[in-house]
Amino acid sequence: xxxxxxxxxxxxxxxxxxxxxxxxxxxxxxxxxxxxxxxxxxxxxxxxxxxxxxxxxxxxxxxxxxxxxxxxxxxxxxxxxxxxxxxxxxxxxxxxxxxxxxxxxxxxxxxxxxxxxxxxxxxxxxxxxxxxxxxxxxxxxxxxxxxxxxxxxxxxxxxxxxxxxxxxxxxxxxxxxxxxxxxxxxxxxxxxxxxxxxxxxxxxxxxxxxxxxxxxxxxxxxxxxxxxxxxxxxxxxxxxxxxxxxxxxxxxxxxxxxxxxxxxxxxxxxxxxxxxxxxxxxxxxxxxxxxxxxxxxxxxxxxxxxxxxxxxxxxxxxxxxxxxxxxxxxxxxxxxxxxxxxxxxxxxxxxxxxxxxxxxxxxxxxxxxxxxxxxxxxxxxxxxxxxxxxxxxxxxxxxxxxxxxxxxxxxxxxxxxxxxxxxxxxxxxxxxxxxxxxxxxxxxxxxxxxxxxxxxxxxxxxxxxxxxxxxxxxxxxxxxxxxxxxxxxxxxxxxxxxxxxxxxxxxxxxxxxxxxxxxxxxxxxxxxxxxxxxxxxxxxxxxxxxxxxxxxxxxxxxxxxxxxxxxxxxxxxxxxxxxxxxxxxxxxxxxxxxxxxxxxxxxxxxxxxxxxxxxxxxxxxxxxxxxxxxxxxxxxxxxxxxxxxxxxxxxxxxxxxxxxxxxxxxxxxxxxxxx
Ligand code: ADP
Ligand code: MG
Numbered sequence: 051x052x053x054x055x056x057x058x059x060x061x062x063x064x065x066x067x068x069x070x071x072x073x074x075x076x077x078x079x080x081x082x083x084x085x086x087x088x089x090x091x092x093x094x095x096x097x098x099x100x101x102x103x104x105x106x107x108x109x110x111x112x113x114x115x116x117x118x119x120x121x122x123x124x125x126x127x128x129x130x131x132x133x134x135x136x137x138x139x140x141x142x143x144x145x146x147x148x149x150x151x152x153x154x155x156x157x158x159x160x161x162x163x164x165x166x167x168x169x170x171x172x173x174x175x176x177x178x179x180x181x182x183x184x185x186x187x188x189x190x191x192x193x194x195x196x197x198x199x200x201x202x203x204x205x206x207x208x209x210x211x212x213x214x215x216x217x218x219x220x221x222x223x224x225x226x227x228x229x230x231x232x233x234x235x236x237x238x239x240x241x242x243x244x245x246x247x248x249x250x251x252x253x254x255x256x257x258x259x260x261x262x263x264x265x266x267x268x269x270x271x272x273x274x275x276x277x278x279x280x281x282x283x284x285x286x287x288x289x290x291x292x293x294x295x296x297x298x299x300x301x302x303x304x305x306x307x308x309x310x311x312x313x314x315x316x317x318x319x320x321x322x323x324x325x326x327x328x329x330x331x332x333x334x335x336x337x338x339x340x341x342x343x344x345x346x347x348x349x350x351x352x353x354x355x356x357x358x359x360x361x362x363x364x365x366x367x368x369x370x371x372x373x374x375x376x377x378x379x380x381x382x383x384x385x386x387x388x389x390x391x392x393x394x395x396x397x398x399x400x401x402x403x404x405x406x407x408x409x410x411x412x413x414x415x416x417x418x419x420x421x422x423x424x425x426x427x428x429x430x431x432x433x434x435x436x437x438x439x440x441x442x443x444x445x446x447x448x449x450x451x452x453x454x455x456x457x458x459x460x461x462x463x464x465x466x467x468x469x470x471x472x473x474x475x476x477x478x479x480x481x482x483x484x485x486x487x488x489x490x491x492x493x494x495x496x497x498x499x500x501x502x503x504x505x506x507x508x509x510x511x512x513x514x515x516x517x518x519x520x521x522x523x524x525x526x527x528x529x530x531x532x533x534x535x536x537x538x539x540x541x542x543x544x545x546x547x548x549x550x551x552x553x554x555x556x557x558x559x560x561x562x563x564x565x566x567x568x569x570x571x572x573x574x575x576x577x578x579x580x581x582x583x584x585x586x587x588x589x590x591x592x593x594x595x596x597x598x599x600x601x602x603x604x605x606x607x608x609x610x611x612x613x614x615x616x617x618x619x620x621x622x623x624x625x626x627x628x629x630x631x632x633x634x635x636x637x638x639x640x641x642x643x644x645x646x647x648x649x650x651x652x653x654x655x656x657x658x659x660x661x662x663x664x665x666x667x668x669x670x671x672x673x674x675x676x677x678x679x680x681x682x683x684x685x686x687x688x689x690x691x692x693x694x695x696x697x698x699x700x701x702x703x704x705x706x707x708x709x710x711x712x713x714x715x716x717x718x719x720x721x722x723x724x725x
Contacts, residue, residue, distance in 0.1 A: 051079040051214045061206055069194040078211045081204065082236050085255070085674060086188035089248060092162060092178075093185040097135045102169055107162045107185075110134035116153035132159060132172075140171040152179060186242045204240045212237060218708045219258065227687060229254045253684070256676040260685050263673070264692035265701070265709075266716045271472070272696050273717065280321030280448045283424050285313065286347035293343050296375060297336065299480065304328070305337055308474040312341050312452060315472065316425065322450035328476030329646045330456045330611025331483070331586075335365065337476075338427045339372045341452060346378055346405045350424025353407050357430050359384055359557045360564055364586060365429070366408045373406075383409035383418070386557040427452045456611065457604050458646035460654045479614070486610055486620035490598070490641040492627050499594055499623050500541070507546050507573050511618070512590040515576045516609055518597030527578055528552055534596065535576040546573035553578060579605070588616045598624035599633035603653040606640045632656070655679055 055077055057067035075081050095106045110132035118128045126147040132139050141161060158181050163174035190200045215233045224231070230238075230250045235258075238251035290313070294301065301309065308326055315322035328334045342352035354369075356362045366382040373380055381395045381404045398404030402421035407413065426449055453471065491498070503513050517534050520527040535550040542548055549572035551563045566572045568587055575590075579601070593613045598606060606624065613620040624637050636656065643649055678685065695701040701710050 051082070051211050052077055054078040054211065056081060059207070062203060066195055066199075066203070069192060072194075073192055075192075078207055081207055082211070082215070082240060083674075084190065085239055087191045088189050089242065090187045090189055091185065091245065092160065092187065093245070094160065097137060097169075100165055100169070102165045102167045105162070105164055105175075107160060108134050108139075108172065109158070109160045110139065112153055112155060112157045112159055113138065114153075114155065116150045118147045118150055128153070132161070134172075141174055142171065143174040143177055146177060149177065186245060186248065188240065188242060201241070208237060208240060216708065218712060219261075220705050220709070222705075223261075223691065227257060227691065229257055232258070252675060255674075256681055256684055257688055259673045259676045260681065260688035261692055262712065262716070264685075264689045265695065265713045268692050268696050269701075269713050269717050274320050274323070275318075278318070278320035280319050280450065281424070282319040283316040283345055283348045283350055283450065285317065285344035289347045290340065290344045293376065294340060297372070301336070302333065302476070302478050302480050304476040304478050305333055305480070308337050308476055309340050311472070311474045312337070313344055316341065316344065316450050321448045322452065323471050324452055325459075325471040325473045326452060326454045326476070327459060327473060328454075328456065329458065329479065330608055331479055331614045332456075332476040333480045334429070334454045334456070334476065335368055336372065338429070338452065338454060339369055342369075342406050342425060342427065343373070343376065343378065345425040345450075348424065350422050351399065351402060351405055351407075351420050352425045352427070353409070353413055353420070353423060354427040354429060355413050356408070356410060356428075359386070359410055360560055361429070362408050362410050363561050363564070368586075369406065369408060378405045379403060380406040380408065383407055383412050384557065385410065385412050423449050425450045425452065427454065429454045430456065456608060456646075458650040460647065460651040482617045483614060484617065484619050485644050486614050486622050488610060488622040488624065488641045488644075490624040490626070490637045493625060496625065499625065502621065502623075503574070503592060503594070504545065506592050506621075507542075510589075511592065512567065512570060512572075512587065513574045513592040513594065514590055514609075514612060515574060516593065516595045517576060517578055518600045519579050520600070524553075528554055531576060531578045538574055538576055542574060547571060548574045548576060551575060551577045586615055587612075590615070591618050592621045592623070594623045594625065596625050597628075598637055599626040599628035599630065603636055603640055603649050603656070606637075607646055607649050610640070 055067075056062050056070055056075065057064060059078075062070075070076070070081065073084070075084050092107045094109045097108060100106055100108065113131040113133050116128050116130040118126055120126055124145075126145055127142055128144075128146050128150060129140060129142045130153050132141050141159075143161075143163075157179065160178045160180070161172060161174040162176040162178075163172055165172050187197070188201070189197055190204075192200050195203075212233065215236055217232045219229065219232070223229070229235075232254070234247075235251040235254035238247040239255065242248045242251070294309075308328075312322070312324060312326070315324055326334055326337060338354060342354065345352045354365060356365055362382060362384055366380070369380050379398070381398060383392070383395055387395070395404060395407070396417060396419070399407060400419050400421055412418075428451070459473075506513060515534065515538060517531040518527070520530065531550065531552050535548065539548045547566075549563050549567060551560055555563070563572070563575070567575045567590075570589060591613050593609055595601065595606060595609055601609070610620075610622040613622065624641060626633065626637055628634065639652055640649065643652075676684070695706070700706055701713065
């Protein structure tokens with residue numbers, strides 16, 4: 051089937067073959083695996099069940115000749131009477147005057163259209179005289195070939211080649227999941243006769259897609275662990291334990307477990323590809339520091355990459371403090387370094403006098419060369435593009451990679467799109483963190499917000515004010531932030547200091563503002579969404595998000611996370627006058643829920659996976675039919691099956707040879723994406 055070209059079939063013209071080719075349908079197999087975009091259902095509805103003004107199909111027997119009126123040029127109306135289950139119905143249909151001769155007493159007709167309000171007349175959009183044809187028509191969007199013709203070709207092709215459709219799922223898998231055969235699935239999807247068949251066919255095809263995908267991911271992990279190609283980092287356990295003991299706090303249980311999992315991966319000789327997932331404020335930074343330190347004790351270098359300069363600066367500061375009593379040499383590579391300073395650090399990386407480097411994408415520069423890089427950490431992983439990630443990992447041979455993300459990843463995505471990673475999760479927040487109090491309100495209640503801000507400031511706390519994102523216009527976004535800054539400055543003059551931070555500021559200026567906020571020289575910080583992630587100012591306990599409807603659920607939750615950094619009660623105000631139903635629903639959801647995982651799952655349902663993870667991940671999803679959100683149940687089922695097939699080794703038995711062959715081939719194609 052793979053080798054038979056459509057253009058060699060005598061019932062397909064050269065022109066048709068050309069059109070199919072434009073739709074990437076070249077072989078017989080391509081044709082049978084091209085699925086309809088929808089099914090038109092002409093199942094006949096009994097007049098007893100029919101509702102007025104609803105599209106449906108009825109059948110009857112013609113009771114009169116047709117009359118044709120020309121309403122205006124190119125618009126004709128044909129009318130006749132039909133007996134539908136004993137009732138006389140007047141039927142009208144536009145622009146079918148050429149069928150006039152087929153309308154006469156006693157002829158069977160099937161009509162698709164709508165009843166009038168009084169159920170006495172029927173306006174048809176389609177008319178058919180065939181009594182026994184199938185009720186369901188798949189609609190293939192092949193521009194240039196009529197659907198009826200496509201169906202005809204498919205029927206011929208299926209007749210001639212259908213027997214060549216090979217089953218790839220062993221019978222026990224099909225039984226376990228109640229799946230019809232591949233042959234029948236392909237038959238029913240292309241040439242269905244009833245709705246039940248289509249349902250079964252769709253289920254089978256979706257399951258196959260999902261299973262193959264899950265197998266591909268799990269097989270990748272399997273190969274990585276069983277045929278390791280990485281380096282084992284033999285760290286100094288005592289030094290690492292001493293370092294952990296020297297920290298100003300005790301690790302939470304989740305943190306300890308994450309450290310253990312990561313160090314375990316590093317010590318093994320397969321290449322680590324692990325995601326550390328933990329809410330904002332859950333203490334991922336220190337976990338990264340411990341692992342980087344471990345790499346250094348084994349004689350390796352480490353790098354930590356962050357998405358913004360502000361964050362790089364902050365991490366650099368934090369790390370310097372954490373490593374104060376060690377002999378680790380840590381440096382920061384930022385865009386604002388002078389040529390000379392940069393050169394010194396680069397030399398240090400090359401001759402391994404620098405152990406750990408913090409930086410933004412400037413770490414990818416061609417001139418950045420490490421003597422012995424062992425561990426790369428990327429913080430706020432989801433903010434990097436795939437190219438950036440690949441280029442940093444390309445800096446050393448199969449180096450371990452730890453990815454950190456505060457965006458809680460719904461299980462659905464975690465096991466599918468991100469399934470190539472091992473995952474460690476930090477769920478509990480350190481200390482006695484209280485749940486933040488979130489209030490969603492309209493601008494008319496801004497006075498309440500100001501009252502709250504004043505009280506907080508009186509008791510020595512600090513406040514974030516986040517101004518709306520205006521995607522269409524960064525200029526307007528900035529103007530708006532500046533306006534709001536002016537308003538706050540006026541209102542709070544003599545009470546406290548107000549600062550402004552936005553993306554147009556130079557790095558040094560941003561750092562200066564952040565430093566002032568950190569040192570409590572500024573009490574209210576007005577910001578655009580530039581400082582969306584990671585920033586840690588423990589004394590800030592209130593976050594006001596203006597025009598909160600402009601942000602997504604995940605973003606709002608991130609912002610709220612900024613004030614959840616200490617054991618003080620935190621507050622978050624979501625201010626919005628939007629009446630859009632989806633916006634209101636979103637804001638209410640965030641107001642009523644603090645669990646990032648729940649929010650992420652809801653976000654996924656509301657928006658679909660595309661928005662959450664950007665193009666890379668969704669672009670990777672090879673499903674023709676399955677949908678990660680709508681088919682969650684089936685995905686979980688396929689995931690469990692894939693897991694069992696690999697863990698129990700069944701995939702490698704004779705019975706599964708066909709399936710194994712496909713999985714292995716997919717793996718070989720995918721291999722270069724290991725990171
Ligand atoms: P995130 O996971 O968002 O990167 P951070 O690493 O910035 O979170 O940690 C948030 C705050 O919690 C920091 O001030 C950090 O020092 C503190 N912290 C981290 N771990 C603990 C712990 N086990 N006990 C108490 N405080 C901790
Ligand atoms: Mg962080």
